[in-house]
Amino acid sequence: MIELKNINVTFHQKKKRIDAVKSVSIKIDKGDVFGIVGYSGAGKSTLVRVINLLQRPTTGEVLIQGKDILDFSAKELRQQRKKIGMIFQHFNLMKERTISENIDFSLKYSGLSKAKRKEKIESLLTLVGLEEKREAYPSQLSGGQKQRVAIARALANDPEILLCDEATSALDPKTTSQILELLKKLNQDLGLTIVLITHEMQVVKEVCHKVAVMEAGEVIEENDIVSIFSNPQKELTKDFIRTATHIDQAIETIAQHPTLTNLAEDEELIEFSYVGEQTSEPLIAQLYSKYHIVTNILYGNVEIVQQVPIGNLIVILSGEETQREKALTFLKKQGVKIKVLKTAKTERLNVPLQVV
Structure with missing residues (x-):
């Protein structure tokens, strides 16, 4: 559906060259929810604006349904842009217009009669759950309601693609969850292809099928969401994942309580990671029954x-060293990833991790 080939975007400011996007190639299938994640300045917003040519690339190809839209005439590009809706972090609503009028503005050149436009607006408001706010003004709405209006407006011309540029960054966690649920519903019910730009891996985890991680203008890792979460390859991706799953926060909390990490000679502090069917297996119980190893769980988390x-x-x-080694070997054979965080021989928790 969408294919970006060797995209480069270069800016020149006061004799300074800025390579915002460097040789990026990604492919987004029809019906996908595709996440592009990275910290501020990674180039992700510049990249997503290339898809509808709000930002023209310096070099590269922008293929939609197999056609390079860089070759389109001005008229063809206007028609193509109608098929691509876009929502932003700060909603971009017109303050002096009602909610209905904000949505109607997108239908200005649709060719629909006034009655048909009104009917369309009503159906869109119902779709995003704001039918009772049709005559309200943006100042009378919450942040989540404003974003729902922005989504309704973006859907006014029945787009095939929805671009979301940090669409939940200005929202609280509960409202973010509601907006993400709405996006999932639109993807499933309307078959919308959604491209979601964010700096929060938690957002990606909730809705995306695939994800690309950007750093300094480049895509450094790309995969399906389960593979990214269960087996990240790059250090930046690992940082994102550990933040989203709160592992580093848990380790920090444990480190602040020395009584938890004051280990005896026959003890070691370990992090286990596992995926799929392993989560339902009584592996911890088997450590005692098979190897007489006692397990004290300090933190546990399961993400779906x-x-x-x-x-x-x-x-x-806790247990004899040889038995602990056998227990860890057993877990490794079950597909469990193991990191030794601390042993009685190490003084601090934040020692370099030993991967088994």
């Missing part, structure tokens, strides 16, 4: 990503 459970545990294992 695209219906696949992904789990993390931070535990203290």
Whole structure:
């Protein structure tokens, strides 16, 4: 559906060259919810604006349905842009117009009669759950309601693609969850292809099928969402994942309580990571029954990503060293990833991690 080939975007400011996007190639299938994640300045917003040519690339190809829209005439490009809706972080509503009038503005050149436009506005307001706010003004709405209006406006011309540029960044967690649920519903019910730009991996986890991670203008990693969460390859991706799953926060909390990490000679502090069917297996119970290893669970978390459970545990294992080694070997054979965070021989928790 969407294919960006070797996209480069270069800006020149006061004799200074800025390579905002560097040789990026991604492919987004029809009906996908595709996330592009990165910190501020990574180039993700510049990249997403290339899709509807709000930002023309310096070099590269922008293919939609197999056609390079860089070759389109001005008229063809206007028609193409009608098929691409866009929502932003700060909603961009017109303050002096009612909610209905804001949506109607997008239908100005649709060719629909006034009656048909009114009918369309009503159906859009119902779709986003704001039918009772039709005569309200933006100043009378919450942030989440404003974003719903922006979504309704973006859908006014029945687009095939919806671009979301940090669409939840200005919202509180509860409202963010509601907007993400709405986006999932639009993807499922309307078959919308959604491209979602964010700096929050938690947002990606909730709705995306695939994700690309950007750093300094480049895509450094791309995969389906389950693979990204269960087996990230790049350090930046790992940082995003650990933030989203709160593992680093848990380790920091544990580190602040020395009584938890004052280990005996026969103990070690370990992080387990596991995915899929392993989360439902009584592996911890088997450590005692098979190897007489006692497990003290300090932290546990299970994320459901695209219906696949992904789990993390931070535990203290107690028992004879040879038995602990056998227990860890057993877990590794079950597909559990193991990081030794601390042993009795190490003084601090934040020692370099030993990956088994």
